[in-house]
Amino acid sequence: MSVATGDETDPQRATLFGGIPLESLIACPQCDALYVAHMPAVGERAVCERCHTVLIAPKRKAGLKIIALTSAVIILVAAALFFPFLTIRAAGFGNEASILDSASSFESGPMVLLALAVAAMIVVIPLIRTLLILYVLIPVVADRPPYAHAKHAFRLTQELKPWAMAEIFAIGCAVALVKVADLAHIGFGPAFWMFAVLVVIVIFNDNYMCTWSVWKSLELDQKEA
Template identity: 35%
Template sequence: MTARSGMAEYAVAEHALIACHDCDLLFRKPRLQPGQKACCPRCGAVLFRRKRSGLDQSLALAFTSLVLFMLANAYPLLRMNIAGRVQEGSLLTGIEELYSQGYWEISALVFVVTFLAPLAKLLCLFYVLLPLRLFGRRAPKAVLVFRWTELLSPWAMTEVFMLGILVAVVKLADLAALTPGIALYSFASLMVSMAAGDAMLDEHEVWDRLEAAGD
């Protein structure tokens, strides 16, 4: 069965079973409408919810995040004026600076959580969701890639980096005249759009669609 629109129906495999995570009761996975939730008939625990948003919203937010990610890396984060000496810094020059000062572990960590993991997560999402949305088809190895997407999520820590920037800005404010760059606003927006993307993405729906779609 193919699903061609974000809200279109898709098949849930007949044999799909689900176990309650609280009391281990096993039963056939119910077919939910958007906004509905499945509760365990024995203990009442909420097993999963079908979110109101569809693949269209998830894809739109992933695309927004990708544009913001490019802006956040292409422009300077901050311009500092310390006693007439002007210095501009971007995310990647900051990572290079950390490395050149000998903090290679911290520079590697910052590179992974602020650059590599968010970019990889967005690209994996496109790889899985675009063929499903456009053709109702599963891209090669899409199941594996979607598992990676879920594993990458905790490592994409744009919000922690944003907090670090804000602390640095507050501490430097007395010493230097600071001008926020385009990248700072882009990074703050990226943090919001990635959080919204996580909230909108319905993993149960994606797994069901991946199972129902052909290669």
């Protein structure tokens, strides 16, 4: 049970594996069990029998939905960056912080590294992912050949996925609010609500994405072109 493209043959030439065309085979990315893929009906899922990883999960008009939701994410992130996020008042003193303020709150010495990492995880990486997803999917949905390097772009979005932590930042906000609740009066800025909506969208969006279908459409378009 090994990867279908074979150890001995050139992957370009190895189009058959045991008499079955390579495009119709799918190896579970987690446990390497090999299957002959049947496209499940829309709304159904193909699941690996051995380790229960979801292999294929097509959704109705998924491409269009993902593009709509990702566009919303970009608008919300951009807006949430500049509006105040949380405000605080105590004993006549007040302060407000935006998301960028939070990211840049680690100022001195090696803490700057942490500031960069936090900024990357809550703003930069989610934003890069959404832009790349748009870049890959817009031509696919419009029935055009994919843009240059679409494959690299899509692979990058998959690799960056665990490092996009916007939803964890949202939980962090909730914890921070409770921590200072008896120290001062806390108010929500407009950016807070934008961020809350954004987190919900990100979760829905990941649910719509079926990587197998995307790869398949990228490949089909390339052959026609």
